[in-house]
Amino acid sequence: MTFDAARPDGDNDSLKSAISPDGQPTSGERYRVPARCGVAVRLKAQQIIEVQNTHGTQVCDFWAFCEPDTGEFLSMAHTRTSLQSVFPAVGDALVSNIRRPMFEIISDTSPGVHDTLMSCCDSNRYRILGCTEYHDNCTDNLRMALMAIGLKAPAIPDPFNLWMNIPIAADGATSFEPTVSAPSDTIRMKALCDVVAVMSACPQDMNPINGVGCSPTELHFQVID
Amino acid sequence: MTFDAARPDGDNDSLKSAISPDGQPTSGERYRVPARCGVAVRLKAQQIIEVQNTHGTQVCDFWAFCEPDTGEFLSMAHTRTSLQSVFPAVGDALVSNIRRPMFEIISDTSPGVHDTLMSCCDSNRYRILGCTEYHDNCTDNLRMALMAIGLKAPAIPDPFNLWMNIPIAADGATSFEPTVSAPSDTIRMKALCDVVAVMSACPQDMNPINGVGCSPTELHFQVID
Secondary structure, eight states: OOOOTTOOSSOOGGGGOOSSTTOOOOTTOOEEEOTTOEEEEEEOTTOEEEEEETTSOOOEEEEEEESSOTTSBBOHHHHHHHHTBSSOOTTOEEEBTTOOEEEEEEEEOSOOOOBSSSOOOOHHHHHHTTOOSOOOOHHHHHHHHHHTTTOOOSOOOOOEEETOBOOBOTTSBBOOBOOOOOTTEEEEEEESSOEEEEEEEOOOOSSGGGTTTTOOOOEEEEEEO | OOOOTTOOSSOOGGGGOOSSTTOOOOTTOOEEEOTTOEEEEEEOTTOEEEEEETTSOOOEEEEEEESSOTTSBBOHHHHHHHHTBSSOOTTOEEEBTTOOEEEEEEEEOSOOOOBSSSOOOOHHHHHHTTOOSOOOOHHHHHHHHHHTTTOOOSOOOOOEEETOBOOBOTTSBBOOBOOOOOTTEEEEEEESSOEEEEEEEOOOOSSGGGTTTTOOOOEEEEEEO
């Protein structure tokens, strides 16, 4: 079986969680990303997306594809190279795979601990961790969130993992630690071009990345003109 | 103009540097990656590729695609997640975008300083650095090395940057430092599945990543049964 970026390995309610048939938001309306699911939203250049860590312990895998050419997408490797840092912060631009600025981080009420290093979880990740049945995963959530608004994932870019706490030791070792964010923490990012963004409330419950209770929860977001 | 992973933004001798019409190597033969160029080579599972830093100061961008399905390729983000480290070392497996082990690092005569964080340079990178004309770049070298053996790049994966010295400070800041390798240092990687690998002798001459002289040079490699 050949690799198909668009095809999920299983399914969940991400298929039924679209905010509108085409992902167009109503400005100022509060939307929910259900626990363990993904949701897509379209943004016009200069619109702001505010993502809220509703309960404080939840990681949000975040991706964005340019429109109309979704072959251009947010790239963590190009962003690290541009910023000369692995930790984007307020005032920084996040860039695409052809180095175009796609977002500016304009505010962040959390301590600013976000991850650019880890791949999004997928069905193989959970199989390797010991799961014998299908486990919700961010890769499939990305695929299904796009399907729910009539799009196909053109690729599986590495995500911007909001609130994901991955310390890097001096020898390069990384670890999966609980979030350091608080309930209702928000990050605001201004789109610098037209995009379709996808958020997944990471369903990882086999390490404490979504809190010591290993209980993934919901997230919320809104689009601000 | 839409993004086309396969289409170079310019050209150089990578188009004329194929080791054979289809990239099949002769086992034990020493091949050259010309300075500022890329070369592709096919490996069967269990074959070993030895890459040599001929003059000690040269970074080698390294990619690999599975065969026959090149939609599966070596992924640095999945490798970091698997290893829980940003620095792969001898004994470690490098994995694909679906987490299949593709290579094992079996030896390394250098101090083991390699990079998994930085994107491959591209024409936009040099434009941003101030170039007003086409500059050789690893992304185009990847594309042309594959074209030279009759293939098209299906994607531009983040490379395994052999000998590239990117220290990470405690605050996450990175810097572009000269290699710490010595002339004739070699790294050997055993293929764990059939792949087409590509090496680019990075043409970066606007920072000291290829030595304080900023003079990119050649590399050599061989395939060992």
